[in-house]
Amino acid sequence: MNHLDKLEARSIHLIREAYSEFKNLCMLWSIGKDSTVLLWLARKAFYGHVPFPLVHIDTGFKIPEMIEYRDKLAKEYKLDMIYGQNREALKKKHTFPDGKVTRIQCCKNLKTEALKNTLSGVWPRYRLNHNTGEYEVDKNKEPYIGVIVGARSDEEGSRSKERYFSPRDRNNDWDVGDQPPEFWNQYKTDFAPGTHVRVHPLLDWTELNIWEYIKRENIPTVSLYYNQGDGKRYRSLGCYPCTKPIDSDARTVDEIVEELKTGKLANIAERSGRAQDKEDGGLETLRRDGYM
Template sequence: MNTNLSQLDKLENQSIFIIREAYSQFRDVAMLWSIGKDSTTLLWLVRKAFFGKIPFPVLHIDTTYKFKEIYEFREKYAKEWNLNLLVAKNEEAIAKGMSHEKGAFQCCNELKTMALKKAIAKYGFKALYLGIRRDEHGIRAKERVFSPRDEDFEWDYKNQPPELWDQYKTKAAEEEHLRVHPLLGWREIDVWEYVKRENIPVTDLYFAKNGKRYRSIGCETCCSPIDSDADTIEKVVEELKTSKISERSGRAQDKEDDYMMQKLRSLGYM
């Protein structure tokens, strides 16, 4: 047999290993699904890890400012993949009219981080799977595979627990929950090549229409498309091989000040 595993095989095997390690420790766990390419890839890997029968809920933090394509995609695949889908919103902040016009920091913190806090309190999750990757942002590059959050939801980035080989952190009583990051070692192009290889469905927003496409998707209000003619997965992969522009260049919350991402993440942002 051909014993040379490809890089995508290696990444897939490692991610499935991580997913199963976390589940063996926590049965009270959920996966965050933003419905973008990364968390949809994570969902695909989770389906593989559990032979198509995911034993925990899939949680969408809904700011209500998402693209309509995202909502359509969510409904379609929640049904097709038989997901236990939970949708969480910070209703209180939404009722008070929170929006990006109050500032990206404030809005992300209220509609994402606070909504997540409320959902965790409501359902009692001990751990969350997230599809973040090191190459997205320098702050995310500092993350551990298993990353604890304290009772105030804060990330103690100055004193992270050691992680040796494939031995990960277990949850201590005083820790609120653990973040589990099975895609941490994937690059943007790995995700796209894997999406292509596995035929994973992704929203059409990633493919060019009239010379524009979205490279990274968040809220409609805070995302700008990039100039691109890549209207197929093949063309997206080709574009990334030559692109000189970073992935999250269209994401407003990374831009407001130099340490915006650090400040958001230290408060529990995804």
């Protein structure tokens, strides 16, 4: 087995372990490269079928191509596709683009709060009806106990502190200093009632591994990751008011792999285009409160 084979095998094992241990399980799909690789691995783990819902938190400010891509793949792969949204904040314009709150507070409103209340079933969930092709209010309001996430430890400092099976309390809060030990591939999956557990099958993957795997498996990704002729491309995807592209001539997966191998981006953080990360507290503050 080569390195990618080993990463793939461990990730598939973790996905299957989560499926066997948690009754109400879902997978977060942000439409980005990491969570799309995670979706690919889940399909491999269950021979083309994903036996749990895919959950997307729609902030209302995603780049339109991302939503189009989500629905295209959901229909093609016959996914149990669900999205959640903080419709109240959007209605009252409690967002950064509307000038009423900071970027961090906007993320809390549209991502953290929407995620918490979608996972718990307190707010409405919207499920894709494959017969009509439209989203409808989901009648199932049971909370998700296990949540599979495409976080990588090398992507950002706070994510390097995660475990494969990482507990959150009733409020989705993450206690960084109280994580279970994981030795010799032994994982704690039995937690107190009210706990929900984030599962991280991609924790050991690097950005280069992700792109090498996308190349090997020929995984479809949004065109935003590639230079379209203006010398720029997105390295990390998010909301369009707070996410900026980087300077890059890479037009294909091969060229992105080469770009990463040569070290051209070695001194540029992967999430350098995410403006909210630069505000006070940044991503770790958001993640302690329950963000992805």
